[in-house]
Amino acid sequence: VTKLIPVSEIYGPVVQGEGPLTGRPTVFVRVGGCDDRCVWCDSKYAVEAEYAKTWEKLTEDQIVERVSECTGPLSVPGHVTLSGGNPALYELSLLVNTLRQSGYEIAIETQGTRFSFWIANLDHVIVSPKPPSSGNQTPYDPQSQLRLFVKTCFEDARYHGWEYPKLFALKIVVFGRKDFSYARSVHEAYPDVPMWVQVGTSVGKDEPHHLIEKLIRLQEMVLRDPVMFDVHATIQTHVLLHGHKRGI
Numbered sequence: 545v546t547k548l549i550p551v552s553e554i555y556g557p558v559v560q561g562e563g564p565l566t567g568r569p570t571v572f573v574r575v576g577g578c579d580d581r582c583v584w585c586d587s588k589y590a591v592e593a594e595y596a597k598t599w600e601k602l603t604e605d606q607i608v609e610r611v612s613e614c615t616g617p618l619s620v621p622g623h624v625t626l627s628g629g630n631p632a633l634y635e636l637s638l639l640v641n642t643l644r645q646s647g648y649e650i651a652i653e654t655q656g657t658r659f660s661f662w663i664a665n666l667d668h669v670i671v672s673p674k675p676p677s678s679g680n681q682t683p684y685d686p687q688s689q690l691r692l693f694v695k696t697c698f699e700d701a702r703y704h705g706w707e708y709p710k711l712f713a714l715k716i717v718v719f720g721r722k723d724f725s726y727a728r729s730v731h732e733a734y735p736d737v738p739m740w741v742q743v744g745t746s747v748g749k750d751e752p753h754h755l756i757e758k759l760i761r762l763q764e765m766v767l768r769d770p771v772m773f774d775v776h777a778t779i780q781t782h783v784l785l786h787g788h789k790r791g792i
């Protein structure tokens with residue numbers, strides 16, 4: 545029996561605005577449902593139960609069809625980002641296989657609270673542990689799910705020379721000093737994993753000049769901290785350019 549996947553929205557191609565794939569055209573498949581409730585979540589419409597009636601229940605084939613409607617018959621630009629909510633809550637192996645057979649590269653954005661083995665078969669795995677300001681800090685200790693992500697998608701993949709994932713990265717949103725020191729501790733726990741720290745934004749509150757001031761402060765924090773000298777200090781470029789508009 546095919547299990548239907550709750551989908552909040554499918555849109556694109558748009559230019560990825562954050563993390564290591566910044567600047568890359570992609571189609572977003574945003575699933576509905578999340579195991580976290582971050583106070584500053586900018587995708588509440590894909591999280592809160594009150595929006596569940598807006599989520600379409602789709603088969604894998606229907607999702608692939610919708611993605612190809614976005615990219616056009618040539619499947620250009622050929623990149624899909626599974627986002628949410630938390631896409632790791634669902635069994636998406638069949639979707640991933642079908643997308644790959646259709647020629648797409650596939651990325652996931654997930655917070656690192658649930659690991660599943662299908663994730664290790666993706667091209668790009670970007671894990672965004674949630675810092676203290678979220679209200680539900682993501683554990684990163686040796687027993688944590690985040691540790692499983694790092695072990696399987698990074699350490700084992702490198703050791704065995706697996707083809708996937710081609711990219712594994714950590715991305716942490718920073719709203720202030722406590723979040724920065726959380727990011728620092730995660731980086732100390734997993735020093736070899738490439739890390740992006742990113743200016744935290746508040747829906748409807750951040751004018752572009754505020755964001756730029758915040759980015760300058762974040763970059764100064766990184767420059768003053770030898771532990772963080774090899775992280776990337778960045779901003780959500782789509783928010784800088786368009787605010788928190790949906791479908792951008």
Ligand code: SF4
Nearest residue numbers: 578580581582585629
């Ligand atoms: S993990 Fe992501 S989608 Fe879920 S509540 Fe937090 S910010 Fe929103």
